[in-house]
Every structure is written in structure tokens, then in C-alpha cells.
Amino acid sequence: MPELPEVETIRRGLKKHILHKRVENVLVGLPKIVRGNLTQFQEVIRGNEFTDIERIGKLLIFSLDHSEFTVVLHLKMTGQLIYPTPLEIVAGGHPFPEFSSHLPNKFTHVTFEFDDGTKLYFNDLRQFGYLQLVTENELTLIKQDYGLEPNVVDFTWEHFSKLLGHRKTILKVFLLNQKLIAGLGNIYADESAFAAGVRPDRKIDTLTEGEARQLYQSITDIISKAIELKGTTFRNYADSEGKKGGYAAYLQVYGRAGKTCLRCKQAKIEKIKLGGRGTHFCPHCQK
């Protein structure tokens, strides 16, 4: 579920709270959520502490103190990392009734218990997400599978344009390819194409330079705005404090199939399937 802005929001939220706290216990209710050897996973983390949290694309990377291992975590479609702070424990506030108001709940598969009594919950309704211990070498290999980050300085027009190259693939598929651009998902891909005025079913090699530049700018603007607003809650995304993201109010096409376009106020938003994903666009505003 979460795309780059949502994962980044979670990363920032957790960094404020969980670093340098001794992990007293790692409770695992659903073993398959932990890839690799479960016993080793628990032994390496118990008694240790997280020293940093990084992110590449939609993947979170937790550094451990004095360990050859690093923890990587992917939330996939419905994963959540919730760290109730004392204030929220009092308020009892998880915003989604289906996840019940108190944690852990039936979707909590891993719980980290810290030495100050606080807990970090990994919830995942659809159970696609995972945690895994990786060595430095393995981490290097994983990083090689990720392309440009849209929110860093070297996401330049020159790099982006090189990425487009002479590809003939469909724009939507291009935008979702994590090996090329890391972190875009279904929502921001559709929103970026709309903002650029380009149909998502266009072939990359038919884009004019002007359209390509528009697209580059749209991705940059949308991702930074979405990070600023702490992501988009369309269904059940929540940040580490259990709060919803604010970007949903800015969505132009995603989830608006059949509704009148907010820009031209004439055409209805169409929904088609591209690369196996529901794809939304305005047939009037996007060429």
C-alpha cells in the first residue's frame, strides 16, 4: 500500500522514537512474515538496538548496533508499522475500526518490545509484507535493484531523460518499474501522468521533449508535496503514530473513475488496466 511518501513518513516518525532503545523482546505471531531463519532473527535483535533507519524506494532499512546484520522491511500492500506514543495510548487512537482500536490486534504479526515499555507493531492484513535479516553484501545487492530516488538531488532532468532513453514501454509500466525510478506506486504514477498532461498508455518513445520535461517536473513536485503532507490515505494507510496522510485531498484522478475531471470539468475520468494495474486518467486533459 504505501509508496515512497508514505514509507518516508513512517521512517521519519520511527526515527524520532525507537533509536537507541534496547529491544527486550521480539514477538512473532506469524512466522512466514519473517524471511529466513526465525530463531536467528529473534536472537540477533533481542538485546540489541536500532541505530538508524534508512529507506530505498519503498523498502525500510534498520541498522543494528554492533551486528553484521541489517533488518530490511517491506510493507507491500497493507503493511503498517505503528508505534503508539504514550499520548496515543491514553487516547486509544487507531483510526481504522477494522484494525480494532487497540494493539496488538489480529493483524499484528510482529511486536518489538523496548526497554522503556513502548512497543512497535508490524500489522499486515494481507500478509504480503516481510522482515528479513541481511548481511552487508546482501544489502548491496538489494540496493542495486533500485533506480533513481525522485526526492533527492541527483534526480535531475539529465538522469531522468537518460532513463527514458529509447524505451518503447508504456508510460505507466515505466513509472512503476522500481529498477528505473524507486518509490512510485499506483497512486503517484497516475497522478504524475495527469499532472504532466500525458496519457498513461502512451509509449515512452512517443513523448516529446516538452512532455518528458513536464513529466519529470510533475514527479518531483508531487512526491515532495506528498511527503510534506505525510502521504495519502486512500484505504488503510496509517503512519507510525496511526495517523492518516493529508495528500488524499489533492488526488486528481486516482480513485475518481467515472467522476468529472477536476481540471477541465468536462470529461469523465476513465479507468483502464495497464501492466495489470488499475489506471486512471482524463481523456480530455491527457494527450
Added chain:
DNA sequence: CTTTCTGTTAGAAA
């Protein structure tokens, strides 16, 4: 009731 859809992606099949 059944069918289709869902913010992801690894791996198989074509």
C-alpha cells in the same frame, strides 16, 4: 450468494 477489486512485487510463463 459470487465475482472483482485493492496502495506490491517476485517469479513463472509467454
Added chain:
DNA sequence: ATTTCTAACAGAAA
């Protein structure tokens, strides 16, 4: 080599 399909899963919506 590259592109498309499917599976992993649970629940909401149609």
C-alpha cells in the same frame, strides 16, 4: 531479452 501473468492473502465493494 523483454513483457505479461499469476500467486501470495484477506476483506470490501459490486
